[in-house]
Amino acid sequence: MSFFDDPWTDPTDRDAFSLNFVPPSTVAAVAAEGLALRARFGRGGTAVGIARAEGLAGRSPLQAAEMRVIAGWFARHSKVRRATGWADPEKPSAGWIAWQLWGGDAGRAWVEAERGRWLPLCTG
Incomplete structure (x- = not known):
């Protein structure tokens, strides 16, 4: 019997495990740009x-x-x-680079657009 077949598992838990959020290509591109900026300038962002x-x-x-x-x-x-x-192509701030690592404005917009789907799974 799998986790999803277990009659004792709360249906909300099953939804939380099965509902995945795949980053859009725009968010992926910004994050990749953030990694490139960090490599180039040697600053911005943490290990996380x-x-x-x-x-x-x-x-x-x-x-x-x-x-x-x-x-x-x-x-x-x-x-x-x-x-x-901020966003200076020649000397970007560490904050700009960190922002890009997390998906930038595209990432922020995506997470907020999906809020109605993920937030109910996080409260309780």
Whole structure:
């Protein structure tokens, strides 16, 4: 018997395990750009941000809880957009590079557009 056939498993849990969110190609491209910027300039992002970018760039499916983490990251870091060098192609700020690692504006828009699907799976 599999997890999904178990009559004792809450249907909401089954949904949470089966509902994956695949990053769109636009988000994957921005994350890949973030990795390239970090390699070129040697700054921006943390080990967690690099791992997130690798997953997004590879279009690895995300669970609802991961979508919540990404939404939270964007909410906490929205002020970095005011930094000097934001999106400067010659000398981008570390914040810009980190933002790109997490999927950039495309990533933020995607996570927010999917909020109605992932949020109910994260509350309880």
